[in-house]
Amino acid sequence: MEYWDWSWDELAEYDLPATMRGILAEYDLPATMYVYGHTGKQKLHYARHSLGTLMALASFCHSELQEMVRSAVLLSPTAYLNLIGPAFVRIGVELFCARGKYMGLSYLHSRMHSSFLNDRLFKICWLPGISCLHLLTAYAGKNCCLSSSAAHRYLEHGLQPTATKNIIHLSQMIRRGTLAKFDYDDCDKNTKHYGQEVPPAYDISSFPHDLPLLLGYGGEDGLSDGGDGLRFMDGLRFHDQHKLTVLYRLDYGHDDFIMAVNAKQLVNDRVIGFLKLQ
Known part of the structure; x- marks a missing residue:
């Protein structure tokens, strides 16, 4: 962990x-x-x-x-990142922040697997009328000049696992408009890590x-x-x-x-x- x-x-x-x-x-x-x-x-x-x-x-x-x-x-x-546009990202931000607070540090120390994206979400690209370009647009906005093959390669090979704590940190930035260190949402924990109640x-x-x-x-x-x-x-x-x-x-x-x-x-x-x- x-x-x-x-x-x-x-x-x-x-x-x-x-x-x-x-x-x-x-x-x-x-x-x-x-x-x-x-x-x-x-x-x-x-x-x-x-x-x-x-x-x-x-x-x-x-x-x-x-x-x-x-x-x-x-x-x-x-x-x-607080003016970020795609609704897909906004919804994910709320879910990650809420779940992180609910589950506590044991959740923050876990791994965010990419298996769902690689094994399941990628298969959506092959459904009739669906393109991987649509999936990229959902999280990053419109791209003008990508080929379908490039989008397929990216979603098949480019997505890597990360720490859930990392996702929650990015979510904090989006919700609060800050560029600061990770907030433990606890004055004592922040003081322990940073020597102050608010992350620097x-x-x-x-x-x-x-x-x-x-x-x-x-x-x-x-x-x-x-x-x-x-x-x-x-x-x-x-x-x-x-x-x-x-x-x-x-x-x-x-x-x-x-x-x-x-x-x-x-x-x-x-x-x-x-x-x-x-």
């Missing part, structure tokens, strides 16, 4: 820095030297999508990760102001709503504008940035060009 006692707090504080340290430690190996060593710079580019951007935002509040990264590419960034908030303004940063936004993103995006951008108002690149696609949804049929030309080429300048 303790193995699953984590949310994205722990992913940002422990897992992400450990992963980066592990990659940097490989510099001395010949195979890795071929990939990285020719630059002579032992720092990494960080490129992530969706939850991976949230991990970065939280982790960059700690100086350790700042010292390991040369630039960051955040596609469909998620920071503030993450301060986006502490994001390194001179870090080359590319943000990829879609106008149809149901998870990274425009209003939440503006709130996030306001947190970056002190960022060096010469170091900030915004890639905005009016017709793109949440998953278009990584799976659209035209993502190579509209996203990947832009990202590679940005990285080459750093």
Whole structure:
């Protein structure tokens, strides 16, 4: 049970820095030297999508990760989620928060299996008149440029199990409009974990102001709503504008940035060009 006692707090504080340290430690190996060593710079580019951007935002509040990264590419960034649109997600949020409070910590320490999504929900795609694209739309909003085969591959292979505590943490963000550590909904427990009754908030303004940063936004993103995006951008108002690149696609949804049929030309080429300048 303790193995699953984590949310994205722990992913940002422990897992992400450990992963980066592990990659940097490989510099001395010949195979890795071929990939990285020719630059002579032992720092990494960080490129992530969706939850991976949230991990970065939280982790960059700690100086350790700042010292390991040369630039960051955040596609469909998620920071503030209270304006999230899809009704499917809203209903799930209420169910997870209510059930989490009812079941207590023993429930929070459990694993959220993906077997239902992989084994049952995926089969719905094969029903007459149903497409996997409809299922993606239900939770992430409309995507303009996904093929049915890409949606099938994503739902078949891309869904992974996570900790239930992680889902409840995300639900707290959606219901409360906060960007803060996990709330145990108990003053004593919060004090035990954080030294204060209210979970500490993450301060986006502490994001390194001179870090080359590319943000990829879609106008149809149901998870990274425009209003939440503006709130996030306001947190970056002190960022060096010469170091900030915004890639905005009016017709793109949440998953278009990584799976659209035209993502190579509209996203990947832009990202590679940005990285080459750093």
